[in-house]
Amino acid sequence: MAETRAEAPPRSAVLAPLRHPVFRALWLASLASNFGGLIQSVGASWLMTSIAPQASMVALVQASATLPIMLLSLFSGAVADNFDRRRVMLTAQAFMLVVSALLTIVAWIGFMTPWLLLLFTFLIGCGTALNNPAWQASVGDMVPRGDLPAAVGLNSMGFNIARSVGPALGGAIVALAGAAAAFAINAVSYVGLIAVLTRWRPEPTVATLPPEPLGAAMLAGPRYVALSPAVRVVLLRAFVFGMGASAVNALMPLIARELVGGGPLTYGLLLGAFGVGAVAGALVSTRLRARLSTEKLVRVSSLGFAAGAATAGLSGFLPLTLGALLLTGAGWVLALSSFNVTVQMSTPRWVVARALSLYQMAAFGGLAGGSWLWGTVAEGQGLRVALLSAGAVLVGCTLIGFVRPLADAEGRDLGPLRSWAAPETAVPVDGRTGPVVVAVEWHVAEADLPEFLGVMAERRRIRRRDGAHNWMLLRDLADPSLWVERYHAPTWHDYQRLNTRLTRDDAEVFETLRRLHRGAWPPQVRRMIEREARPWTRDPGRVARELATPLADPSRNA
Structure with a gap:
C-alpha cells in the first residue's frame, strides 16, 4: 500500500491529513478499534460487578487497563525507535486480538473469575502500551510535516468521537447480549487495523548501524529529554495540566448525582457533552494554530478548562453544567494535542517515540495523581472545593507559561546535519571496541x-x-x-x-x-x-x- 505524498494542503484545513491514503485508512481503522476498546471496557466493568461487586474490585478493572501504560511506555518507545514501527504495531494488534479472543471464549463458557478478568484486562493494556508510541511516532511518516498538527488533532478527535458514543453503545450491547458479546466485538475491531498495517509499505530506511541495545536505548530517551529544554517544558506543563484537568473526569459521577441531582442518564449526558466539546476542539484546532502561537493556545485552553471546571463546581443547573463541560472537553483536546505536536516537532526521528512515551508518562502521571488528590479533597472538603481547587491548578499551569513558555518548533529542521561516515583507523576496531x-x-x-x-x-x-x-x-x-x-x-x-x-x-x-x-x-x-x-x-x-x-x-x- 505505497503512498505518493501530495503537495501539503493549506494548514487551515483540519481534514487535510485525510487526503493521504495511508493516514486515512489507519485513522478509520483506529476509530473502529477505539470503539471496540471502549465497548470492551464497559463489558469488563459490568462483568466485574456481577462476579465481584466490591467497589475495590470494580475500580481495579480501570487500573489494570492503565497501569501498563505507566510501566511499559519507555520500553515501548525504545522498541518503536529501534525496530520497524509497522511491525511493532502489527505485533501489538495481533497480541491484543489473541487475548481478546481468549477473553471472549472464557467469558462465553462461564469460567471467568475476578482475577482472571483483571489478568486479561492487564494484558490488553500491555498491547495498548506497546502500540501507542509506535502509532504516534508513525504519524510523522504518513503525512508531511506541515500536516502533522492537524493529524494529531484528528487522532484526538477520533478517540473522543469513540468516547462520546462508545460507552453508551457498550452498555446497550452488554444489556442485550452480555459481556462476552462486548469482548467479541472488541476482538473483531482489531482485524481492520491489522489488515491496513499488513498492506502498508512505508519507505524503507537504510540502517547503517545495528539497533541500540534496549537498555541503552531506554536510558537514551530520558537523557535526550533532560538535555532538550523545549521537550522538558512540555513534560512539566503536561503533568500540571493533567493534574488539574483530571478532576472533571474523576468527579463527573458525583457532579451528576450531587450537584445536578441526576442519575445514570444525567451522567451519560455529561460524558457526551465533554466528548462533543472535545470533537469540536479538534475541529477548530488547526485554524486556531494558524492564528495563535502554541503557548497562547495552551494558555487559552487551560483557562477555558479552569472556567469550565469552576462553573461545573458552582452550578446546579443542568444546561449550564453541560455548557461548562463542552468548554472543558475543547480545552482538553486543544492542550493535549498541542503538547503532543510540540514533542513531535521538537524531536528528531531517531528518538521521537521515546520522547512521546515520556510525555505520556508525565500526562498520565498527572492524571493518576490528580484523580487521587481531587477524590481525597472532595471527600474531606466537598465537591465544589475540589473542582475550584482544580481550576486554580489550571490557572497555575497558565502562569507557568510566563516563566517556562512552550517553544514554537514548526520552523526547526531536525533532519540529519550531514551524511557522516566513520573515519579510517590505523588500529583495527569493531563496533564493540571502546571506550x-x-x-x-x-x-x-x-x-x-x-x-x-x-x-x-x-x-x-x-x-x-x-x-x-x-x-x-x-x-x-x-x-x-x-x-x-x-x-x-x-x-x-x-x-x-x-x-x-x-x-x-x-x-x-x-x-x-x-x-x-x-x-x-x-x-x-x-x-x-x-x-x-x-x-x-x-x-x-x-x-x-x-x-x-x-x-x-x-x-x-x-
Missing part, C-alpha cells in the same frame, strides 16, 4: 573567549544529549590560545551514533565554532581507544597482539 576518547583542538583568540565559551556550553549540551560521556573543556597552560574539547563514547558504534544524531538545527553552533577557530589548519580531531596499563613483560610480541585486538568487554573500562 572511545575524542579530543578536538581549537585555537581561539583572547578577544573571542566569551563568545567561544558560550557556544561551547551549547555544544556540550548537544554532545551529551546525543550520547557523549564525560564531556570537558581544557585549556593548555603553555599555549593559552589552545583549547581541547574532550569526551568519551562507550563503544565505536556509540561514537558513530552520536555523530549521525546531529541535526541541521544544530548547524549554527558548529559554524560559529569554525568561525572562531584561529588555527593555521582546521580543528584537529584525535580519536583514541582507552586501554588499561598491563604488567611489564619480556615478550613484546604478546603485548603487540593484545593491543591490536579490540576489547571484547568495553564496559569494564567505561
Whole structure:
C-alpha cells in the first residue's frame, strides 16, 4: 500500500491529513478499534460487578487497563525507535486480538473469575502500551510535516468521537447480549487495523548501524529529554495540566448525582457533552494554530478548562453544567494535542517515540495523581472545593507559561546535519571496541573567549544529549590560545551514533565554532581507544597482539 505524498494542503484545513491514503485508512481503522476498546471496557466493568461487586474490585478493572501504560511506555518507545514501527504495531494488534479472543471464549463458557478478568484486562493494556508510541511516532511518516498538527488533532478527535458514543453503545450491547458479546466485538475491531498495517509499505530506511541495545536505548530517551529544554517544558506543563484537568473526569459521577441531582442518564449526558466539546476542539484546532502561537493556545485552553471546571463546581443547573463541560472537553483536546505536536516537532526521528512515551508518562502521571488528590479533597472538603481547587491548578499551569513558555518548533529542521561516515583507523576496531576518547583542538583568540565559551556550553549540551560521556573543556597552560574539547563514547558504534544524531538545527553552533577557530589548519580531531596499563613483560610480541585486538568487554573500562 505505497503512498505518493501530495503537495501539503493549506494548514487551515483540519481534514487535510485525510487526503493521504495511508493516514486515512489507519485513522478509520483506529476509530473502529477505539470503539471496540471502549465497548470492551464497559463489558469488563459490568462483568466485574456481577462476579465481584466490591467497589475495590470494580475500580481495579480501570487500573489494570492503565497501569501498563505507566510501566511499559519507555520500553515501548525504545522498541518503536529501534525496530520497524509497522511491525511493532502489527505485533501489538495481533497480541491484543489473541487475548481478546481468549477473553471472549472464557467469558462465553462461564469460567471467568475476578482475577482472571483483571489478568486479561492487564494484558490488553500491555498491547495498548506497546502500540501507542509506535502509532504516534508513525504519524510523522504518513503525512508531511506541515500536516502533522492537524493529524494529531484528528487522532484526538477520533478517540473522543469513540468516547462520546462508545460507552453508551457498550452498555446497550452488554444489556442485550452480555459481556462476552462486548469482548467479541472488541476482538473483531482489531482485524481492520491489522489488515491496513499488513498492506502498508512505508519507505524503507537504510540502517547503517545495528539497533541500540534496549537498555541503552531506554536510558537514551530520558537523557535526550533532560538535555532538550523545549521537550522538558512540555513534560512539566503536561503533568500540571493533567493534574488539574483530571478532576472533571474523576468527579463527573458525583457532579451528576450531587450537584445536578441526576442519575445514570444525567451522567451519560455529561460524558457526551465533554466528548462533543472535545470533537469540536479538534475541529477548530488547526485554524486556531494558524492564528495563535502554541503557548497562547495552551494558555487559552487551560483557562477555558479552569472556567469550565469552576462553573461545573458552582452550578446546579443542568444546561449550564453541560455548557461548562463542552468548554472543558475543547480545552482538553486543544492542550493535549498541542503538547503532543510540540514533542513531535521538537524531536528528531531517531528518538521521537521515546520522547512521546515520556510525555505520556508525565500526562498520565498527572492524571493518576490528580484523580487521587481531587477524590481525597472532595471527600474531606466537598465537591465544589475540589473542582475550584482544580481550576486554580489550571490557572497555575497558565502562569507557568510566563516563566517556562512552550517553544514554537514548526520552523526547526531536525533532519540529519550531514551524511557522516566513520573515519579510517590505523588500529583495527569493531563496533564493540571502546571506550572511545575524542579530543578536538581549537585555537581561539583572547578577544573571542566569551563568545567561544558560550557556544561551547551549547555544544556540550548537544554532545551529551546525543550520547557523549564525560564531556570537558581544557585549556593548555603553555599555549593559552589552545583549547581541547574532550569526551568519551562507550563503544565505536556509540561514537558513530552520536555523530549521525546531529541535526541541521544544530548547524549554527558548529559554524560559529569554525568561525572562531584561529588555527593555521582546521580543528584537529584525535580519536583514541582507552586501554588499561598491563604488567611489564619480556615478550613484546604478546603485548603487540593484545593491543591490536579490540576489547571484547568495553564496559569494564567505561
